[in-house]
Amino acid sequence: MSKQLNYSKIGLLVGLECHQQLATRTKLFCSCKPRLFKGEPKVTFLRRLRPTQSELGQVDPAAYFEFKKGVRILYEADNETSCLVEMDEEPPHPLNPEALEVALTVALMMNAKPVDEIHVMRKTVIDGSNTTGFQRTCVVALNGSIEVEGKAVPIEHISLEEDAARKTGAEGFEIRYRIDRLGIPLIEVTTGPVIQSPREAQRVALAIGRILRATKKVRRGIGTIRQDLNISIRDGALIEIKGVQELELISKVVEYEAKRQLGLLEIRDELKKRGVTEDEIRGEFHNATELFKKTKCRVLRKAINQGKRVLAVKLPKFSGLLGREIAPGMRLGREMADRARFWGRVGGIFHTDELPAYGVTEGEVDRLKRLLKAGPEDAVVFVADTLENAADALRAVVERAKEALRGVPEETRAANPDGTTRYMRPRPGAARMYPETDIPPIQITEEYLQELASRLPELPEEAVKRLMVEYDLNEKLAKQLVDSEYLGLFEDTVRKAQRVSPTVVAATLTETLKALRRDGVDVEEVSDEQILEVFRLVDSGRTTKEAIPEIITWLAEHKDGTVEEAVKELGLTVISGDELRSLVDRVVYENEAVVKERGEGAFGFLMGVIMKRYRGRLDAKVVSELLKERLKSLYRG
Template sequence: EERGSEVVYRLDRLGIPLVEIATGPAISSPEEAGAVALKIGQLLRATGRVKRGLGTIRQDLNISVEGGARVEVKGVQELELIPKVVELEVQRQRALLEIRDELRRRGVSREMIEAKAVDATDVFRDTSSRVAKKALAAGGVALAVKLPGFAGLLGRELQPGRRLGTEMADRARYWAEVGGIFHSDELPGYGIGQDEVNEVRKLLGCGDLDAFALVFEERRKAERAAEAVVERAREALEGVPPETRAANPDGTTRFMRPMPGKARMYPETDIRPIRVTAELLERVRGMLPEPPEAKYEKFVKVYGLSPELAKKALRSYRLDLFERIVEATKAPPQLVASTLEDTLVELRRDGVPVQNITDEHLMELFKLYVGGGIVKEAIPPVLKLLAEKPELGPAEAVRQLGLTPLSPEEAREAVRRILKRMESAIRERGEAAFSLAMGAVMRELRGRVDGAHLSRIVREELVRIAAGG
């Protein structure tokens, strides 16, 4: 976690084996990248020997386009996001190459972009910009740097909501720990007026094709920010700078750090190399789990899952949990799979923090179901409560929600009591009153009686009432 200039980190991963799997540079489309990541995840989960959940498996993507440079996007955790990250990063790199070509057409050279920031503090003495006012009131300065030939290019979109100016701001934040920068393609705006823009352009000696960047900060930070902006502008002349980037939740990427060099790659000094012998390989072959294709056949033919649900289970990071629950509890495989792959997904979409639900919660829930301590209609509300109060166990959640199952006798008595209140409508409509009666019964007994059993009781009681019983 980053807190200003400090980075807080955890040590609880020390001692946990980390496996790194690398592919060759043979993936040629966003969809293929997603498919490869899915396959690797399936193979790992099939072993039952790797940790699961968000953060336990992370994908680093090395992406490049012809004419550019390699960019590493770190830590993509959502499999579904991989194709979008690749697509948007390719879009970004192509846009940077177009900017490079335009700068070259304009005759911009590296030497023209000088690391010479000009003090523009006096221009903003009476500014309406809140950012500028706050910085200057704290003793800061306004520094401006000229970017020859960049007019109209700083505001060019590289990815949705991100521009070349955004990348310069990212660099300024990283190297100088400033809040951000302003650039001429977005001005006037943010309280900075046209007169102030004209004054800065005059101060810097800008021509029609020139742009500028502004930073409001204490002088030392402002100077470092200006240097970072200049360096990123010089890199724009080369096209795509090699760097390490982080993925945003929307699939766009942001600057994370410079690309590390070979100096960071060194042998492990505390562990001796392990020699991979023919005997070791043979022993490993005997320990290999079922491949995903074989599991799919078992899920459909042995467990009775539909082809669609079987595919969902294979793609799920709860793949091993599904099989453990079925084998340990003897719960219906269809119910277990639909709970893990449909119910939990629906709850997450509704904003329920399902990440708080543990494997132990789910195992105990299905043991409770097999033992008659919960009906399947009660599973979604119980899971919702467990997600919100993970300190509870399934049995206690059932009790707190008032969803303790009724015995067959209690269920029939409750149905009779409910139907008694609508007896005249039932006698008038006969069996056509089923939907009306079932709705009334479900409103009171949902989650306490199995739906199919409840439907059977209602039909029987309707026949009894219609017959004058």
């Protein structure tokens, strides 16, 4: 499947929904700090979310199913990062004006038209990620447009919404969520479905991200920007893929999804060719527990020992199609397993396309096929769990098999870190947006908009140019800085630590931090104030620029530590005066032979030895002067 697709031929259309957390002082609907907490929760409480009827009296089937099964949500909280508002124990406070201002600023930068009166809505979400059972969200502006490499990309909506709680675990019927993230302001930028290739999707996301960062009011770090992708191909379906956290992954996710849809269409055609009809897929479940009584498959044996059952179902003429790879790592069998997990809460499924394996023997497969009267062209799917779960799981498998006859089922999928996706839930119905009656509408005046327009932040391209001129940065560094979310800190640092070269500051904030992150250092733990303090120490000569990576690493690992402590602990205070002099003497003495041979020409070599041994603790300029002096005196002597 590595062949290059012709995306325009298959009619690929992609729309982006870019979500970015804002770095406001407080959350969107209360005065809590927009921060996460680590460690054990101080408060826990248990809730059940009951699917409510839409205005037509309908109840979302997936939601009702979850509820009926008795799914409960255990919420975790502490008193710093959440209050009664996040607990849904107090009505929301008025919309945070600081967040609104950022959203309106972005809207104006994207040439969008702010709405005259903002109405906060409730978008039904009952997976537990919102304590209320809905997400509060509002459209701030409509009909914008940005230019990406010469093409105008329409921006349909710019919205402001509350971030959801984060999932911290699930056990049986109990899901755990932490509500610290709930209520952090998110700006959502939605493009029209006009993007025609994976690479273009990535470039548009980058361009949107740059504009958002230009406000200097965005949070940074893993998870603070998330992309949802709406992807369709001709004859396929509109698939919503949620939660792509890394920009680099976007093109891969789009590519895989296009392939997945193509692969599913091929399977549809193949099934048609084989003459399968929906009525044929009957969903008769057979108890195959007896057959696996003596199996060597550990998963099955364990389940049977726990008194669970093995249920099996025949999928007529599906042989070979469940195991066929439709996109890297994605198979119809796996899609069925995802559905079975969601609807049946089972660990996974077995299917004959992948057997014999996992300790299941050829003999067992044969007997199973005989039990279900399955021929060589048929596939058999089976699952081991309680009777209820197993039946729910197989019902979901059968439903997915029927959908395979129709092509690509509409669904919401979640992105995996490797670019593949998995089934998340059915696509929610259209009528799930209701007014938030607890928050009065907010009117946006012309005067306010004019005032905002008069102080818009500079666009990313302008910033790059200005950085090159003003601070003498090269273009690459300037661009990296503008893309890095650290532009504000850079300008602050350069102003307050004037003896440090801007290039050093810029390289530290981009390349150094990136390298540290790659090495697994949790750079996000280090505050802007701390980074500034590090540069101040360099500025005053108390430590050196070479010591910066070590200090930042130490700070990331010592949450409550100060910069002073880091320098002390790491022994990174600058060596100077007599200590430095004797150090230089020692190195000259140790390398007497070289000095004798090369005389003053040994300077470069000795300098290298010293700096290597005491890197981070020496001011190279001072060392060089001392060394020159010493060599000169020796030579003369």
